[in-house]
Amino acid sequence: MNKTNFDRARYRHFYNQMCRIRAFERAAIKAKDENLVLGAIHPSIGQEAAAVGVCGNLRREDILLSTHRGHGHTLCKGADPQAMMLELLGKTGGNCGGKGGSMHIADFGVGMLGANGVVGANINIAVGAAHAIKLKGEDKVVTCIFGDGAINRGPFLEGLNWAKIYNLPVLFVCEDNGYSATTNTKDTTAGAGPVARAQSLGLEAESRDGNDVVGVDIATRDLLSRVKKKGPHLLHLKTYRLGGHTSTDPAKYRPDGEADGKWSEDPIARCRDMLKQAGLTDEALTDIEMAATSEMDGIYERARDAAFPPAANAYTDVQDIGDPRSQAF
Amino acid sequence: MNKTNFDRARYRHFYNQMCRIRAFERAAIKAKDENLVLGAIHPSIGQEAAAVGVCGNLRREDILLSTHRGHGHTLCKGADPQAMMLELLGKTGGNCGGKGGSMHIADFGVGMLGANGVVGANINIAVGAAHAIKLKGEDKVVTCIFGDGAINRGPFLEGLNWAKIYNLPVLFVCEDNGYSATTNTKDTTAGAGPVARAQSLGLEAESRDGNDVVGVDIATRDLLSRVKKKGPHLLHLKTYRLGGHTSTDPAKYRPDGEADGKWSEDPIARCRDMLKQAGLTDEALTDIEMAATSEMDGIYERARDAAFPPAANAYTDVQDIGDPRSQAF
């Protein structure tokens, strides 16, 4: 770390964002444990640097697509955590009006076009969003985040090839936490991985330590500017999922001690250390962390009290022609 | 060409096979023009060296999968051209009993598991065939031929990744004629092409002049032995489709003179030249060609006279449980 170039305010903010993501997810896990989140949630604890380092570089008008593990990305793109928590609890006021839940979290108002329940499906959709941007001549980029497991699905090839042919403004980000659900992704992935695959499709691509928020930030900034000039690129971020696949997964399939060992690379702790070296006090950093926790705890409290959407809402927003409100059967 | 190593008998046979493929397809085109082939046919005129150089190395027990442009591959794998022609005409005695036609030509008896009407679909099926071979511990290889257009479909990625993970005995052959129907494939293909893509998936891969039957033969022989030892490989064969996408396509979308120019690289003419250099006489070579033509013309004549399958056959070979012969509606 080059201290003279180190932008303390920026990384203080990034630290804050990482703490907020973690606090949000801890509150969400609690909500799940208390049976207030009824569907599955996929926490990103341990992967916050990827979310913040990437999404911290996006403008509001830029477009983001995410995965089933998308709380951090969504929050960092500017979505209101209260609306997100309400959505996780299936309550009125949720981003998706309670229709989507965690796996379909989205906030189109801030350019976040959705988490997706189908691994890899967001790649094609992202490419199409970028295609529209190009057709309309808009100055926006699309960032499409997917997991290491997604690179084994057809859309990875079809979408990246497409983006390159039409020279579309998309940054593909492979957030590689080493696992595809309970499977070690390397056991099901041949070849050298996402960078090599992207390069074979004509994209420039690079790998970074996904737990180093500064490195992710710098790489993203650089790649986004290249995306604007030269079309699609891929960023591969190596990270680790500190918890289970879902919040209720004990993740016993991992070698003993693996996760414990990885806590030493916790991106939040690493950022904290950096900020301390850069002169921030322990107190200041702890304050940030505690403020994040109390923000998200408060959000959870308020979400608990909210009402479920009325059953009649089930019939809205299906379609205009053939609307089920006039013909549901 | 190293004359001392040149196996004259082998390439005389290969020449014969190429002539037979061309004669078969010329007869088929005539049959189409005479409205006796009712569906579409996709001739491989100009691509015969790929078919013969590859399939000439397969044993009867080896497995082959092909595409919509599969007459040459099928014939060379050992299928009876009479049964093939009957199939193209939809007649009794066709390989598929008249149910499949040109696009579904198959002869399981010689290990030819079918042409396929869906671009790229044979890749996954081939991989599965190889998976079964590995599970059963059999000494067989699978060869899967597809076009340059197929490398832009998801199965290319999913299938090659799969083959490498499980280390399956498959030789993938990309028969690259430069076109995907009426589209110049390079306009829709990003990156360096099939070899780079295969390599990014961990496969060894190489490119060859697909109109040089000797080169194709040598490369295939070498790759098949590597497949047996080390799992999947890819062979990229650069060739040219001298006719239209289908027999009725005038191919006006090609630059003026392009096809004319490519006739100078006609693989059959090239092989003929080689054999002449190796001492075969013009007469001998013309005899081979004429014998092929008269064989296939005779086959077409006999196919004309054959009967259509009875309508009742439409109900056979659908399924055992829920057989339409007892419950078709």
Added chain:
Amino acid sequence: MKTMTYLEAGRAGLAEMMRQDGSVWALGEDLGRGGVFGQYHGLQDEFGSDRIADTPISESCILGSAVGAAMMGTRPVVEMRFADFALCAVDELVNQAAKARYMFGGQARVPMVVREPSGMWRSSAAQHSQSLESWYTHIPGLVVVMPATPADNKFLLMESIRCNDPVVYLEHKDLWSLEGPVDDQTETLPIGKARVARPGSDLTIVSWSAMFHRALEAAAILATQNVDAEVIDLRTLWPWDRQCVCESVQKTGHLLIVHEAVQVSGFGAEISSVVTENCFGDLKSAPRRLAAPRIPISYAPTMEDEVRVSASQIVEAALTQIGT
């Protein structure tokens, strides 16, 4: 009023919408060379290669990217080439396009048209001949349109492009060369309205797409036998015009549904069930379906014809049904 083929009318409808609305564009394989049947012939010259976009053979990305492009405010018209190849992109259509608006609580709109040339075409065999319209009617979020005439192919396509929902638009390959009158000044044609193409009093025949023409032929033959059949072209399968069908059945008491798709779980079953549910007291006979047996489609004409419903089969079924 002009005479146009079904194919030309579809092309004219697309061109007209592209002129009216700069956000409309089309994407698919070979479109720059007119598309596989010539439905896009000349359009790249007029609209350029950005708006008539040639794509790789990547059905999953063709359809999936259209979802993203639609969410971002364009109106993609997706060409699937053959309805059968749309099976390479079902996640994109069913899990993504159809559900996005709902799943995201109304934040997304997915105005796109998925053109899927459908149905049998001489000797195209099992992977190039399918009629899967009933699948799409089963999926919430999708609109399903199946034009039978040139005029409908122009105006229903235009209306489908204007629609804010994902529309599965199934043209029939055997109708491409069908000629018919197309009115230049027509009022718009609403999606969801059936057409009573031939009024009659003895029996209701409901059909759509290519089979509608067989039904009309059959009605003409029936007329010579003093049977006055009412023939309805359903035009749109979702939403479908049950009022039109039910009113007809209330009048005739007999319903015969004719479609090309496999009968088992075809859309005829839905129509039959709804009519029985709503008009039980009016029915003089059980609603009948005439459709394909549950077998794949063969290449050889003798066997292929086993899955083709002919006018004479319709006549026979009609006569049996009314008990003549």
Added chain:
Amino acid sequence: MKTMTYLEAGRAGLAEMMRQDGSVWALGEDLGRGGVFGQYHGLQDEFGSDRIADTPISESCILGSAVGAAMMGTRPVVEMRFADFALCAVDELVNQAAKARYMFGGQARVPMVVREPSGMWRSSAAQHSQSLESWYTHIPGLVVVMPATPADNKFLLMESIRCNDPVVYLEHKDLWSLEGPVDDQTETLPIGKARVARPGSDLTIVSWSAMFHRALEAAAILATQNVDAEVIDLRTLWPWDRQCVCESVQKTGHLLIVHEAVQVSGFGAEISSVVTENCFGDLKSAPRRLAAPRIPISYAPTMEDEVRVSASQIVEAALTQIGT
């Protein structure tokens, strides 16, 4: 006789077939760790990682490779994890698996079982809850099985694995923990036979999978109101036991079909149509369907419940239908 859960019974059935027949193997994501619901727990220990194969997230290749492996004489059991993800492999199932035997004139056999955990499961929303069984009944070449009880899940799975056709085998996610008796020495259970689970004389209720249990509950309530409902578990949707259903309707005169899938073009429509076609004179009322409205499935329980058919809705529908 043992008591087992639906999940355990499925696992036991697979294990038994794997012991009996060395050509049977299973493939899917995470199978080595038991699969997403634990249906494969312990099987990799017994059978090794070749026969309980962990796959990449490549649904298209999972299903497509199984087609090739089946053609080569093995019997793959394909795990699709959620029925919704099978939509990533529709070409492989519909254009390849279902048609290969036919298209190649009987040269190919494709003995494979595609397990697709199906249906609603609390708050799983639109991409993890669908019931698409009617789609598969529409496709020639496919067998469609939907077990409702632990015993059926064992024996129908075994029979499906023995079957030489591609079988779409839809287990219901809400039934995994359902317990029931499973006979060790049972005779084999033929595919295509329905079960009259509760004989009755006033009304026939036909259902399958999870909804069958709601139908049974409803019948118990109806009994307290002096309505004697006959409840049929269809078990297999193709081929389906029309004889059993028609005989029942001939006796009761009333048919109520209950399923979880969307009503429009659901399999209930096929049953209703066939029964009307065959038993018109026996019907005292129009066959009725009780199923989901044509809306995607919501996450929030209030809205999700709108697509759940309850026992009390069945009771109400039954009472209305028989005119009590």
